[in-house]
Amino acid sequence: GKLCDLTGWWENDLGSKMHVLKVDSEGNFSGEYHTAVSSTDKPIQPSPLVGSQHLDKDGQCTFGFTVNWKKFSDSTAVFVGQCFSGDNGNEVLQTSWLLREKVDSLPSDWKATRTGHNTFIRTG
Ligand code: BTN
Secondary structure, eight states, X not given: OOTTOOOEXXXXXXXXXXXXXXXXXXXXXEEEEEOSOOSSSSOOOOEEEEEEEOOOTTSOOXXXXXXXXXXXXXXXXXXXXXXXXXXXXXXXXXXXXXEEOXXXXXXGGGGSEEEEEEEEEEOO
């Protein structure tokens, strides 16, 4: 298959699972994100994601996607990342994310954004 096609199932270091449906000819894609963790008290639910990837043929393309947790949280997350080949030739995604929480008022804006890193490997 095409190198660095994000289509398929991925799992990250937190145990979160991501299912990317078909990537179109422009590199646009959608899918579903099943987070393993949450900052809310409500039960976690699968959440829609939309993103865009470069279609470089070297297997090291960059990409970004947004997850809207609308079913259980009023937060929004964005991920940016790049595909790599791991030691065993397995596909690895190195990502950075921003998670924007809804706060009550402008004075609380300073605490509304978390950031971190996740590594994904292909599981399907
Ligand atoms: C929320 O807590 O408001 C919604 C769930 C957020 C899950 C975050 S997004 C970044 C990090 N990576 C994951 O796989 N899950 C957490």
